[in-house]
Amino acid sequence: MPPRRSNKKKKVKSRDRNIKATCCQGCSKQLDKDNFVYCVCTQVRFCSSSCQDDHPHNGCTGPPETEFSVTSMLQNLPEEERVSREARNDRDAENRETVQKPLMAYILSKGLQGINSRFSVWDLAKWADEGDGPGNQACAFIAGS
Secondary structure, eight states: OOOOOOOHHHHHHHHHHHHHHTBOTTTOOBOOSSOOEEOTTSSOEESSHHHHHHSOOTTOOOSOOOOOOHHHHHHHSOGGGSSOHHHHHHHHHHHIIIIIHHHHHHHHHTTOOGGGSOOOHHHHHHHHHTOOSHHHHHHHHHHHO
16 A cells, blocks of 8 residues: 655645735734734735835725615616515516416316426417417416416
8 A cells, every 4th residue: 555645735835825814914024813904905914004004015906895875776776676565566466366376277177287287388379279268368378478
């Protein structure tokens, strides 16, 4: 059996990453656990504010955006998403009454066992052509959409 490989390289790499993460970005001094200053972008740490002023880092994105305005978010939404909850509930109730209930009643009258039965769009189109009742219209609506 070949000898086991040591994890020495892996440990050294992770130790180097940890040391780099706990060093000052400007002067590379080791930072204490509680004694450091974050940059405004909160991605880089400095040992003091004077070190931060002397060594600005490249690619600073500025302070993170934590505040938001609900009115501006609503203004940026598409029109169909701005519809009120009551209007959506009314639309869903109308869909239930005009499409779903007649369709299920018609399917059950055909002898199929509701939603678990296997039927295709072609079956719905054929049932739509069989008559002019609400179930046939619901079949036509679903087959066409």
